[in-house]
Amino acid sequence: MxxxxxxxxxxxxxxxxxxxxxxxxxxxxxxxxxxxxxxxxxxxxxxxxxxxxxxxxxxxxxxxxxxxxxxxxxxxxxxxxxxxxxxxxxxxxxxxxxxxxxxxxxxxxxxxxxxxxxxxxxxxxxxxxxxxxxxxxxxxxxxxxxxxxxxxxxxxxxxxxxxxxxxxxxxxxxxxxxxxxxxxxxxxxxxxxxxxxxxxxxxxxxxxxxxxxxxxxxxxxxxxxxxxxxxAHLEGVNHVYVDGAADLAMAKAVVLNSKMRRPGVCGAAETLLVDRSGVRDILKPLVEALIEAGCEVRGDSDVQGVDPRVRSAADSDWNTEYGDAIISARVVDGCGGAIDHIQRHGSRHTDAIVTEDPETAARFLNEVDSAIVLHNASTQFADGGEFGFGAEIGIATGKFHARGPxxxxxxxxxxxxxxxxxxxxx
Amino acid sequence: MxxxxxxxxxxxxxxxxxxxxxxxxxxxxxxxxxxxxxxxxxxxxxxxxxxxxxxxxxxxxxxxxxxxxxxxxxxxxxxxxxxxxxxxxxxxxxxxxxxxxxxxxxxxxxxxxxxxxxxxxxxxxxxxxxxxxxxxxxxxxxxxxxxxxxxxxxxxxxxxxxxxxxxxxxxxxxxxxxxxxxxxxxxxxxxxxxxxxxxxxxxxxxxxxxxxxxxxxxxxxxxxxxxxxxxAHLEGVNHVYVDGAADLAMAKAVVLNSKMRRPGVCGAAETLLVDRSGVRDILKPLVEALIEAGCEVRGDSDVQGVDPRVRSAADSDWNTEYGDAIISARVVDGCGGAIDHIQRHGSRHTDAIVTEDPETAARFLNEVDSAIVLHNASTQFADGGEFGFGAEIGIATGKFHARGPxxxxxxxxxxxxxxxxxxxxx
Missing domain, CATH: 3.40.605.10 (Aldehyde Dehydrogenase; Chain A, domain 1)
Structure with a gap:
């Protein structure tokens, strides 16, 4: 040729x-x-x-x-x-x-x-x-x-x-x-x-x-x-919502993997949402674990309140796909607050909930309008190979014909x- | 309001x-x-x-x-x-x-x-x-x-x-x-x-x-x-191919229904293709039946040869959705000839074969790249209600997301x- x-x-x-x-x-x-x-x-x-x-x-x-x-x-x-x-x-x-x-x-x-x-x-x-x-x-x-x-x-x-x-x-x-x-x-x-x-x-x-x-x-x-x-594959502004009824060890594993396994892939989490009831017992240890793993955390005042190393998040942070070891973090009022945040800021790619409460999980999986919604699993599973498709040509963020891997x-x-x-x- | x-x-x-x-x-x-x-x-x-x-x-x-x-x-x-x-x-x-x-x-x-x-x-x-x-x-x-x-x-x-x-x-x-x-x-x-x-x-x-x-x-x-x-619903330039191995009575019923039941619907047939081996025994009685039912037939020279009332088809006739009691008709060399004609002139909406030979039927249904392909049934079944969908918002002629009803x-x-x-x- x-x-x-x-x-x-x-x-x-x-x-x-x-x-x-x-x-x-x-x-x-x-x-x-x-x-x-x-x-x-x-x-x-x-x-x-x-x-x-x-x-x-x-x-x-x-x-x-x-x-x-x-x-x-x-x-x-x-x-x-x-x-x-x-x-x-x-x-x-x-x-x-x-x-x-x-x-x-x-x-x-x-x-x-x-x-x-x-x-x-x-x-x-x-x-x-x-x-x-x-x-x-x-x-x-x-x-x-x-x-x-x-x-x-x-x-x-x-x-x-x-x-x-x-x-x-x-x-x-x-x-x-x-x-x-x-x-x-x-x-x-x-x-x-x-x-x-x-x-x-x-x-x-x-x-x-x-x-x-x-x-x-x-x-x-x-x-x-x-x-x-x-x-078309647009952005992956993906969320992990950690419910008040989450298991802390599981939440830590899922959040760290979702963000830090490979921060640059489209399935990486960009925003951590934590239920207000878990500020002390869940948010604080999660933030510490992220920072210790080398992740920059940008939070609202609630999140800044749990750790002095948290930087202040700007409005644009909630819509940002960092593609890097940075995560935005926010306290929300329960599952409904998380769904509202995702509806407003997400890119309908991949979002996860960590909770031990099956009803809350069902609500999240039903109401979050994203190609992939996960309960108690890492957002980094957003991948055709991980779905068992063998291979993928990309991840579609539209709803027409193809969606997801x-x-x-x-x-x-x-x-x-x-x-x-x-x-x-x- | x-x-x-x-x-x-x-x-x-x-x-x-x-x-x-x-x-x-x-x-x-x-x-x-x-x-x-x-x-x-x-x-x-x-x-x-x-x-x-x-x-x-x-x-x-x-x-x-x-x-x-x-x-x-x-x-x-x-x-x-x-x-x-x-x-x-x-x-x-x-x-x-x-x-x-x-x-x-x-x-x-x-x-x-x-x-x-x-x-x-x-x-x-x-x-x-x-x-x-x-x-x-x-x-x-x-x-x-x-x-x-x-x-x-x-x-x-x-x-x-x-x-x-x-x-x-x-x-x-x-x-x-x-x-x-x-x-x-x-x-x-x-x-x-x-x-x-x-x-x-x-x-x-x-x-x-x-x-x-x-x-x-x-x-x-x-x-x-x-x-x-x-x-989008583009045209329905639909074909009925009557194979040499067709049952004549069935072919008559299917062709007449495909064209004349409601000539204006998008599932109506616009072109009749007949195998060369059936010119005398199949094409001739089909043409007579169509004309007697009030349908104008526009044919190539082979078709004109079987009945003096057949008008001469222009090149454009093969690509025309008449929406009326008019049909174009052509003699083709077997199923392959019919598939080639449909590939060149069809609109990938609905096409039918009439044959008693299951292998020929399977080839037609496999190779004709239309939303709906039928064996021994009228093209006028191209309808969401007839498919059992209850209702349809239209028939899609594209291949993306929806196709057919x-x-x-x-x-x-x-x-x-x-x-x-x-x-x-x-």
């Missing part, structure tokens, strides 16, 4: 790619699970056997990015290692093992006139994945779309262009070995940023859904400009198959 | 309506089935007991429309009769009887760490329904949204303004009797057409989904302008409830 330079080519090039992807989607939608798994096996093999080439391409990307003044965090996301390449191949094998959602009959019923109606899963069609620096998204997203019978057009950040090209070559090798159309997984073969705008336009019906994988500015741009449906099943639609023996409608 | 005149009020007015609807959606999402059913019972009663007022308001709308030069078809859609008002009340009772989708646990599984995960249906939130002349949509859409726990903002055609206001008053009476918030079903209280543009903008997150109910131009405008998800279940999303006993993520 050669990179295309002249922007004048771009709409034509992209139109051709979309048309080929559509055609590939048609065959892929009818491909057997065995054939798709054969491709996935071959892809994992190809990634392992081409590890040196992938690492070499990646080293060039990293060198360019470093020369261009990229931050350390950016370079970390961009950099592949032997271990990361192997993890990528392992990820392909995980997707190989998950159930194929395509063709699964999810409901079947008979009508009084004798007709049988089945609801059966079918692929969505052509998925466009727009991502930033992490080149492994190329493999992760590509194979999950394949398993769910969708063609995918991948558009990575220009800094990871060579790495993606090397990974993509392995995926194509797998498609070829399994005699599946190569256009089933397409990498946009140019760094021209105008390609993103073309994908967001939907390419005149060429794209069925767009999945942005990256930071807030990318997701915001996609949300604002896309003319087709988007599986987007696995293979959420990359499908359905159709109705009606079996009659000559029925006509009166 | 008084109509608002000055357009300067409009963004403020609409913003207030959306905010009240959002607040109502929150209580409605938590309302019990019994309470919603109590409201539906009261609504049906109110519609019956206020029939005279509804008919009087409608008579004024009809008189104005007639004076304005409305077509006979338009006046028919606009006009209510005692029977139509009763049908509207019956429709409310039908929705009362359907299962409440909200709170239904659709999946439940346990993770190796002991956590139980449930997937449970929740309402979408605030639905905006934009419709044209038929005032009964006001009741039909209003109650289906209520049953599925959604608040709804209804915006009818300006010609049906008085009729909608009278019907809406009955719905509000029902909400009030059941102590549900009146803003759960809101009618935009102005004829100002700018209100539609505001709804399509999504009102800064105030609207979760838009349902257009009306002709092609309305749907096209909504699709082009909406900044939020749309349950949009009933109460498709007006819901879901969330994950996770039950733990202190699990943290390693």
């Amino acid at each position: 050669k990179a295309i330079g002249a922007p004048a080519d771009l709409p034509v090039l992209m139109g051709d790619l979309a048309a080929q992807a559509r055609e590939a989607a048609r065959s892929l939608g009818l491909a057997s699970t065995a054939q798709k798994n054969e491709a996935l096996d071959a892809m994992a093999r190809a990634i392992r056997s081409n590890a040196a080439a992938i690492l070499q391409a990646n080293a060039q990307d990293v060198a360019d990015a470093r020369a261009g003044g990229a931050t350390a965090a950016f370079l970390d996301r961009l950099t592949l290692t032997q271990a990361r390449v192997e993890a990528m191949a392992d990820g392909v094998k995980v997707v190989r093992e998950i159930d194929d959602p395509v063709g699964r009959v999810t409901e079947r019923w008979q009508r009084p006139n004798g007709m049988t109606i089945e609801r059966v899963r079918v692929p969505l069609g052509v998925v466009a994945v727009i991502f930033e620096s992490r080149p492994n998204v190329c493999a992760d997203a590509g194979v999950l779309c394949l398993k769910s019978g969708n063609a995918v057009i991948l558009r990575g950040g220009s800094e990871s262009f060579r790495s993606c090209r090397a990974i993509h070559a392995c995926l194509v090798e797998g498609l070829r070995e399994a005699r599946l159309p190569e256009a089933a997984i397409t990498l946009v073969p140019t760094r021209d940023r105008a390609a993103v705008g073309l994908l967001l336009s939907g390419m005149n019906g060429g794209i069925d859904v767009i999945v942005p994988r990256g930071g807030k500015s990318l997701v915001a741009r996609v949300e604002a400009e896309a003319r087709v449906p988007v599986f 987007v696995g293979a099943e959420q990359l499908t639609s359905f159709k109705y198959r009606v079996h009659g023996d000559g029925q006509v409608r009166p | 008084k109509a608002i005149g000055a357009p300067a009020d409009l963004p403020v007015l609409m913003g207030d309506l959306a905010a009240q609807a959002r607040e109502a959606a929150r209580s409605l999402g938590l309302a019990s089935t019994a309470q919603k059913n109590e409201a539906l019972d009261a609504m049906a009663r109110a519609i019956r007991s206020n029939a005279a007022a509804i008919l009087q308001a409608n008579a004024q709308d009809v008189a104005d429309a007639r004076a304005g030069g409305a077509t006979a078809a338009f006046l028919d859609r606009l006009t209510l009769t005692q029977a139509r008002v009763e049908a509207m009340a019956d429709g409310v009772k039908v929705v009362r009887e359907i299962d409440d989708p909200v709170g239904r646990v659709t999946e439940r599984w346990q993770r190796p760490n002991g956590m139980t995960i449930e997937r449970v249906r929740v309402p979408l939130g605030v639905v905006a329904v934009i419709f044209e002349s038929r005032p009964n949509v006001c009741a039909d859409a209003g109650v289906l949204c209520l049953k599925s726990g959604n608040a709804v903002i209804l915006r009818g055609g300006s010609e049906s303004f008085r009729s909608c206001r009278a019907i809406h008053a009955c719905l509000v009476e029902g909400l009030r009797e059941a102590r549900l918030p009146e803003a759960a079903i809101t009618l935009v209280p102005t004829r100002d057409r700018a209100a539609v543009g505001l709804l399509l903008s999504g009102m800064n997150g105030g609207i979760d989904v838009i349902v257009p109910r009306g002709g092609k131009s309305l749907v096209a405008r909504v699709e082009a302008e909406a900044r939020v998800p749309v349950f 949009v009933g109460a279940e498709q007006l819901t999303s879901f969330k994950y409830r996770v039950h733990g006993d202190g699990q943290v993520r390693p």
Whole structure:
């Protein structure tokens, strides 16, 4: 594959790619699970056997990015290692093992006139994945779309262009070995940023859904400009509410894990809410444990009252996804107060309650309108793998079509198959 | 309710309506089935007991429309009769009887760490329904949204303004009797057409989904302008493919019913495809039966060859939704030829095969990428009521979220409830 330079080519090039992807989607939608798994096996093999080439391409990307003044965090996301390449191949094998959602009959019923109606899963069609620096998204997203019978057009950040090209070559090798159309997984073969705008336009019906994988500015741009449906992941302003009837040891474990296991993931907690009845016996030890674990705590006056090391929270803290070892903390009036706070400040991603009272827990799980609501478990379980989906292409914060972890099943639609023996409608 | 005149009020007015609807959606999402059913019972009663007022308001709308030069078809859609008002009340009772989708646990599984995960249906939130002349949509859409726990903002055609206001008053009476918030079903209280543009903008997150109910131009405008998800119903360019292995009597019954039962509904067939092996024994009698039933047949040269009354089909005929007693007809090379034709010309709405061969049927149902595919049954079954959904708010031709008849279940999303006993993520 050669990179295309002249922007004048771009709409034509992209139109051709979309048309080929559509055609590939048609065959892929009818491909057997065995054939798709054969491709996935071959892809994992190809990634392992081409590890040196992938690492070499990646080293060039990293060198360019470093020369261009990229931050350390950016370079970390961009950099592949032997271990990361192997993890990528392992990820392909995980997707190989998950159930194929395509063709699964999810409901079947008979009508009084004798007709049988089945609801059966079918692929969505052509998925466009727009991502930033992490080149492994190329493999992760590509194979999950394949398993769910969708063609995918991948558009990575220009800094990871060579790495993606090397990974993509392995995926194509797998498609070829399994005699599946190569256009089933397409990498946009140019760094021209105008390609993103073309994908967001939907390419005149060429794209069925767009999945942005990256930071807030990318997701915001996609949300604002896309003319087709988007599986958007906005913020994870997640809460842990510790009820007055909580077990302190459990609350400590859940709160610390929710915030500190990996403070930067979208499932990390950003705000701790504690019932007013537990200020002394629960809030105080929780705050101490957080601070001792290296977490900055920003609280209202009640929280500042339990520990002098608590900083004062500004209004904006209640709406902030820190992505870091910082937590905001507030005292609320019971479960109702917690629900109100979450309703006002949350991002409908993931929220947890810690309580020994099953009725309070049921109320929280019922009334908090978030994709994931947990009772006595860490918010960091907000993850497709932890849900048992095998893999995810992201976490959707909208309510339309997919919500929460987007696995293979959420990359499908359905159709109705009606079996009659000559029925006509009166 | 008084109509608002000055357009300067409009963004403020609409913003207030959306905010009240959002607040109502929150209580409605938590309302019990019994309470919603109590409201539906009261609504049906109110519609019956206020029939005279509804008919009087409608008579004024009809008189104005007639004076304005409305077509006979338009006046028919606009006009209510005692029977139509009763049908509207019956429709409310039908929705009362359907299962409440909200709170239904659709999946439940346990993770190796002991956590139980449930997937449970929740309402979408605030639905905006934009419709044209038929005032009964006001009741039909209003109650289906209520049953599925959604608040709804209804915006009818300006010609049906008085009729909608009278019907809406009955719905509000029902909400009030059941102590549900009146803003759960809101009618935009102005004829100002700018209100539609505001709804399509999504009102800064105030609207979760838009349902257009009306002709092609309305749907096209909504699709082009909406900044939020749309349950759009585009065309129904539906096919009946009669295989060489079809039973002739069944084929006749299915084809005639698919086209002629009600030629104007979206589930009506527009194109007849017949296997080349059946030109003499199947196509010829089918064409004769259609013409004798009063249907105009437009065919390719093969079809013209079987009957001199067949007119010549233009290229555009293969893509046309006639909405009338006209059918295009073409000879194809077997099931593969039919699938190719449908892929090229269909609108992915509803397509049927008539055959006695189960393998051919299975191939057709598998490969035709339409919302509804039928074997040996009429395309006119493309209807939520006929599917057993009780009622529908429309038929979605997209693949995202809803597809085919949009009933109460498709007006819901879901969330994950996770039950733990202190699990943290390693």
